[in-house]
Amino acid sequence: MSKIIRIGTRDSELALWQATTVQNQLGDLGYDSTLIPIKSTGDQVLDKPLYELGITGIFTKTLDVAMLKGQIDIAVHSMKDVPTQLPKGIVQAAVLERAVTEDILVHKGLDFLNNEVPATIATGSLRRKAQWLNKYPNHNVVDLRGNVNTRLIKLIENDWQGAIFAKAGLERIKLLPKDVLHLDWMVPAPAQGAMLVVAMDNDEFSREALQKLNHSNSELATRIERDFLRTLEGGCTAPIGALAHMENENVQFKGVLFSLDGRQKLQIEKTVSLASAKELGQKCAKEILQKGGDKLMEEIRNENSALH
Known part of the structure; x- marks a missing residue:
């Protein structure tokens, strides 16, 4: 093909897995590409809950800027991190086939669910926090930030009873413990488990390539x-x-x-x-x-x- 597609990605293990997946799928179609890892603000500022930072698209903004500056051609995101309004000039180019959508609890034993003693659960998500407190109002929910690996280590180091994760993320980088609790009662974040690839509106070459990766059912579900x-x-x-x-x-x-x-x-x-x-x-x-x-x-x- 006539162009090497520069793939922008966050530099966490999960983000690199996602970007590599896109790179491999493009390669199977005959397209050449290269990965360009970039550290996002969301990865750098770990001492505040996401909602307190007050920035829309905290995990995507750095890649948006790189794309608008012409440093990368496309960017791969966990779709649930992407604001519903994309920056001017950047468009949704592909939604890959969606993985599992559910949330799980990584825990140190589940005895705490059967007694009235207040337990401490960790999550950086307002959605997960509210749903957990709705079901277990006597529990304490503390903030947990960082990439998947960092959050798992923090769970081990602290005296929390458990922490909530998206199952898809742990599965993708082969860190899913065997004895997790599946939270089938918890409604996931919009587009959880889906990967989104964006491109510049005027970049017909990249958009045409990415359209071949698009999964129509996943695109419809996430759009709804x-x-x-x-x-x-x-x-x-x-x-x-x-x-x-x-x-x-x-x-x-x-x-x-x-x-x-x-x-x-x-x-x-x-x-x-x-x-x-x-x-x-x-x-x-x-x-x-x-x-x-x-x-x-x-x-x-x-x-x-x-x-x-």
Whole structure:
């Protein structure tokens, strides 16, 4: 092929695994490429929870800048980290076939779930924190930041009972313990388990190459979930979960919005035909907003602004 595609990626083990996966798939199609690892702000600032940093796309912004400066041609992201509004000039070029979507608890024994003694669970996610506190209101949830490897080490070093992870991330770099607790009751982040590749809008060569990697069902499911997120969010970080699932010719969708402390929960579930799924995420979000979600989002905005 006539061009070597420069693949921008974060430099964590998981991010490099994802970028290498894209590189290998491009190579199978005859495209030459090279990896360009870049450290993101989200990886550098580990002493504050993500929501306190107040930056949209903290894990993607550094790669966006590199792309806009012409230092890289494409960038590979965990799709759940990507803001629903991409920077001007950058477009979604491919969603790879999605991995498992569920959250898991890596733990040191589960006796704490059967008694009333307050336990401590670690996560850097508002969504996971709110859902855990909704189910276990007597537990304490502490902030946990860093890449997957760093978070696993912190769990070992601290006297926490467990920490919550996305199963897909641990599986990809072969760090999934055998005795994890599968949190099938926890609604994942929109687009969890999916990998997104972005490119410049005017880069026809890279876009054409990446289109060949696109998985249409994964693209549709993640679009529905991200439409739900965008319509609810309005630029605010909130505990929002969403999952769209294809079953025969139907799409099953589940979406949730929680208060920051997990006490309030608004939920919606719908099944529609594939033909009528285009605006499903947006419609479900509007229903949530009408059922009290608008007031809850306002409360979350006020709490978040107080934190900053």
